[in-house]
Amino acid sequence: MLTFILRRIVQTLVVIVILSYVCFGLMTLMPGDPVELMISANPRISAEDVTRLREFYGLDQPLIKRYYTWISDISKGELGYSRTYRIPVTEMMGPALTATFILSITSLLFSLIIAIPLGIVCALKPNSKVDYIANLFSFAGISVPSFWLGIVLIIIFAVNLRWLPAGGYQTTGLAYENIFQELMDKAKYLILPMVSLSVQSIGRFSRFTRSAMLEAMRNDYIRTARAKGLSNRVVIFQHGFRNALIPLITIIAISFSSIFSGALITETLFAYPGVGRLIYSSIIGNDFNVAMVAFVVSVSAVLIMSLVSDILYGVVDPRISYK
């Protein structure tokens, strides 16, 4: 068990280091490096100035050396400045991470609340009409492009019905009187992104719950429990669902990374100020410092999340042995 955990930790760390290096290398392939941008901003810049600037920013050094300087700066806590906003990257990362965290967690909870009962109902009445319709919706949920669903939701609820705001994080210029009002206001902005982000996981979770539950209800101990005269509810939840829960936890752990992937597009579409949008806009806007840090930090966060859930998995199910 301990060796397994240690190996997983080392593995995750290695992936993070390699990833950050590869990503650093990829950033140099982006159209326009910092000095090229300065040249285009100031066409009368002289050739000597260009070489001087390149030297100043270390752009004449080989890639590995530049990476080393960058990573040692990062480890000292100096994340650099955003070229677009002229503020330290540290100041941008905090709020963005919080916003993405809120969006991801609410959408994960929302999809679980809908998907698990749906999956259980389908598993208890397989091949019924309910099962058939739920199956259709699950497939639609998996297949629908979430950004398109977001656009449709905006058209319906923001443009036509005017019930909810089309995008953003909170009402601008509004001074909150109390915490309740603040929560209500922010929740209003969270609904549409959350729904459009959840649809895919609802489809995946409900299909998975259904098959896991079907598998669990086929076991002999279910028949024994029924023969013992236990009530239907006890059989379903205590004996069936608790066993179906184990495979469900894996799929939730795996879905962290896909939810974060989806959050990037959803945040961009709804102008929600999360990390995903930060990565996208900084890459589009040639803001390399921000792009690098946001990318590496958020991907590492996802990897660490799945590491933690992997370890927890063993705690939930003592039957699993790690080799």
Next chain:
Amino acid sequence: MNTAQNTTQKAQQKAQIAKMEKAQTITQIVYSQFKEHKAAVIGAYVILIFVVVALSAPLIEKFTGLDAESQNVFNRYRPPMTRVKAGTDVRETSIQRFIDANPEEVLIIQNQLISQQLVKPIRPEDALYDWAQLDRTKAMDAIDLIDTSKKSELRAIANRFESFHILGTDELGRDVMMRLIYGTRVSMGVGILVALASALIGLLVGAVAGFYGGFIDTLLMRVTDALLSLPLMPVLIVVAADDLQKIPFISRILTSGNESILKLVLILCLFSWMSVARLVRGSILSLREREFILASKTLGATDYTLITRHMFPNVIAPMLVSVTLGVGESILFEAALSFLGLGIQPPTPSWGNMLFNAQELIYQAPFLAILPGLLILFVTISFNYLGDGLQDAIDPKAMRR
């Protein structure tokens, strides 16, 4: 009455038994299993329709007289089912082309147009250009009155003075239907290409890892696991935003014409082979211990023969499922990247970049934003159902007799 019913029933039973006793090949069994999954069959038909429409795009273009590129800025955001008059520039270029093609015949036509007082140009050379400014019906009437061997060509030109847009026009006045049809080619083409290519990569990696085991296996599977654990979208964005021309080797493959499509296929392949690799490795690990492999090994089969002749046929079926599901996924990723402006670059239409343009226009033309997404939904749902049906069909556990 009763006896008659009984005999028919018995006959039916006999026929059924005879059918059951007849040996069925594995394909027949799989096919009959597949047919029972109604949604998968419907999905297969939907995909077939899309493929046929996409392949016959040039034919449709010829038949309707519309194309995906011609712009008409005076008629932007037209609702579906509208008739639109072509702009002066479009009419004049088609006349110019006609004059360049038939210089002698043009003189005759010009003379006739003027002598019959159908047009009153300032200079005789402008007669045809003036004719081009008429309404479609008037222009048609004029052709009927004059005597020329090029009547059908002129009619074809006059036909293009007005166009009928079944699905309306987009932000540059282009026909939405034709763009969607050409977008189908691009989006489905990319999806299928990526799924096939990544299946090939996955097959190779999985086979090598599973067959040789040891250090190679550990190394390859670590790489696979690492790639699988990454959140795909941010990674894809970072790679897609790169200028791959800066890498000397790749710049030779990417030519300027369809650079964005090839680049996208390349990037998507790079990050979608992992599930196939794991699948293939798993099956090959179990196949390796089977007797028939041992048998052919003792007969002196080389590794290459063992892998390609004896193992690949056994992994094709599960791979087929994962390729089918992969097509849907690749279409979604293509659409997502193009939607962010990092995938297929306009003017080449794809469903994703049509949505990219449309997202800013939801007030003026909500219709533009809805259609491409619906097509994506239909196609991916069909591929997913097809994959599901195939999985049920080839899974021996699910076989019902």
